[in-house]
Amino acid sequence: MCQLLAMNCNTPTDMRFSFSGFSQRAGNTGDHTDGWGIAFFEGKGLRHFVDYEQATTSPIAELIRHYAIKSKNVIAHIRKATQGRVLLQNCHPFVRELWGMNWVFAHNGNLQDFQPKLHAQFHPVGDTDSELAFCWLMQELAKSHAGLPSVHELSLSLQELAQRISPHGTFNFLLSNGQALWAHATTDLHYIERQHPFTTAHLSDQDLSLDFSTCTTAQDKVCIIATAPLTSNEQWTRLPPQSLHVFQEGQLLLRLPPPPNAGTANPAPLAAS
């Protein structure tokens, strides 16, 4: 399995503290050593870094731990390969363009017997179940909406689509288009909302504390989403199985509960021919 990390804020924020703790799980406090990646939105633009070296020793990860890249939406991933070889094209997050926007996706889990029909414009470059799921999600979003719909409409579509993949296995994922951040859980995904008054947080994976009150304003709002809580002295909320949470401007915007038939053992076919 892999580990996921995301940040959604109302003002461009530097994620070095969270990434520093998170990347320890790639060899020091965890065994997620089969590559890593991170994507930072800056407006519509994107900085996308991937590496098949482990995040504790990768020179690019070292740069990310020390260079303050400020962003309102970030998705990161450290990989422990289940499907797909240890190759650059199999490192998450994956990126595609749809409706003139970048879309970024990372997945934690393992999908079995998952062979959706890809009949449109999105095809995997690598050989992971994760990129395949992302391509299918993008294909179905493109089919369902002629152009970019509202975040609310997108969320309803995504929750419906996620429920068609979930019966194939563990499908914790993070998705962002720079406007909002979607987090779908089937097993482990936690989040925390930080806002004024900011306090001091202590990392679980590293002996490092940060007093957020020294680097924030009273207006700042930040949500962090991670497979397992990153700090030891804060209260993280676990996402219920099959729920989709939508974050925008540093706040939880929507919480879509699992639909009544979630987790059915006999999913509908993923695409008609």
Add this chain to the structure above:
Amino acid sequence: MCQLLAMNCNTPTDMRFSFSGFSQRAGNTGDHTDGWGIAFFEGKGLRHFVDYEQATTSPIAELIRHYAIKSKNVIAHIRKATQGRVLLQNCHPFVRELWGMNWVFAHNGNLQDFQPKLHAQFHPVGDTDSELAFCWLMQELAKSHAGLPSVHELSLSLQELAQRISPHGTFNFLLSNGQALWAHATTDLHYIERQHPFTTAHLSDQDLSLDFSTCTTAQDKVCIIATAPLTSNEQWTRLPPQSLHVFQEGQLLLRLPPPPNAGTANPAPLAAS
């Protein structure tokens, strides 16, 4: 205008020497200070770095000058904005996926009255004429071929498509899918083929020399393509206007001359409705 740089090799090769000289043009020996970018293929995977800071001072460019990333196909760009603001989404090279492959594109020039109809899956994220041209090229390639054609067929399609854009202005471009590297010239583009016996090259933009015989084998073949020659003591070949050159495995594979009607002042419409 901007400046282009590319490398095509038969064995993964480190491009620090060329990039070091090239990046001096972003402020030291040139005024291309409106961002930069570089993309390295590693098999089907891609490392893609863009920054709107100038390449002489960007921390990411500093990493690239010192971290030996080995690749068989690299495209780099330093920007002097003509169309499109100084923003991350306007930094070249641009990336799209087609047929399960990454495609990387960078452009030097300025296109006028260029408003192709984009009716399929590729849409610009930023607001440059360059990304628009790339999206149109990808759209037309996707329409012309049901799946990935041979490099020869792709080259014929690209030369035909390039001639439909060229009448709109300067259209020097570099394109790669990791298999081959295409270079189209309308004004300034030069290349050099290096192979055994390797000699010492001296950069034009920096007081730096490298004896390639110390870091190569007799089998290595490397082509470098750049807007202006990067070294002062080697013989570079200028690409004739409207020609398309195709590089593969470190050698010039194909040279497609301008078609008879190249540069016509009345181009055919770019897309039927």
